[in-house]
Amino acid sequence: MSEKSNSGCCCSGDGRADGSAPQKRLGWHEYFMGVAHLISGRATCTRGHIGAVIVRDNNILSTGYNGAPSGLPHCHDSGSACRIYKSIHPDGTVEENCVNTIHAEINAIAQAAKHGVSISDSDIYITASPCIHCLKVLINVGIKTIYYASPYKMEHIAELVTLSAIRLEQVILDRHQQEE
Numbered sequence: 603m604s605e606k607s608n609s610g611c612c613c614s615g616d617g618r619a620d621g622s623a624p625q626k627r628l629g630w631h632e633y634f635m636g637v638a639h640l641i642s643g644r645a646t647c648t649r650g651h652i653g654a655v656i657v658r659d660n661n662i663l664s665t666g667y668n669g670a671p672s673g674l675p676h677c678h679d680s681g682s683a684c685r686i687y688k689s690i691h692p693d694g695t696v697e698e699n700c701v702n703t704i705h706a707e708i709n710a711i712a713q714a715a716k717h718g719v720s721i722s723d724s725d726i727y728i729t730a731s732p733c734i735h736c737l738k739v740l741i742n743v744g745i746k747t748i749y750y751a752s753p754y755k756m757e758h759i760a761e762l763v764t765l766s767a768i769r770l771e772q773v774i775l776d777r778h779q780q781e782e
C-alpha cells in the first residue's frame with residue numbers, strides 16, 4: 603500500500619495556526635540581502651554598519667561586516683573611537699574613512715582565504731555599494747555580480763565598473779530600505 607499523497611503536508615497549510623495569512627516565501631535576492639542586513643548588525647564602526655555575503659550557486663561561501671582587525675579595539679568600545687582620515691578623489695571630492703576599520707566585503711574575502719574557500723565566479727551581496735578600494739579587490743578575486751542595497755558614492759566607482767567585466771545591480775528590500 604502506498605502512503606497517502608503528501609499534498610496535505612503538515613507544514614504546507616494554507617494559513618498559520620493562528621489563522622493569519624501565510625508568509626510569502628523569500629526570493630533569493632531577498633534571502634541573501636536579508637542575511638547581509640542581519641550580518642551588518644555585528645559591525646562595530648560607529649560611522650556605518652555594513653554586511654556582505656559571498657554567494658555561488660545559491661550557497662553562502664563567506665560573510666563579513668565592517669570592524670577592527672581581530673583582537674584589536676573596536677570603534678564602538680568604550681575608550682575607543684573612530685579615527686577618521688580624509689582622502690581627495692581625482693574629481694576633487696573629499697572622502698572620509700575610519701582608519702581602524704576593515705570594510706565588510708574585504709572581511710568576507712579574508713574569511714574565505716583563511717578557511718581555504720574559493721570565491722572565484724561568485725556573487726556578493728552588500729548592504730551598500732562598495733568603495734573604489736574594495737571594488738578593485740572584488741574584481742581581482744573573480745566576483746561576477748555585486749548586488750547592493752544602498753548607493754554609496756557611485757560616481758567614484760562608475761568608471762571602473764564600466765571598464766571591468768563586473769556587474770553592479772541594486773537590490774531593494776522594502777522593509778530594510780525604509781530603516782536606512
Ligand SMILES: [Zn+2]
Pocket residue numbers: 646647648649677683684685700701702703
Ligand atoms: Zn570606525
Ligand SMILES: [Zn+2]
Pocket residue numbers: 705732733734735736737
Ligand atoms: Zn570599501
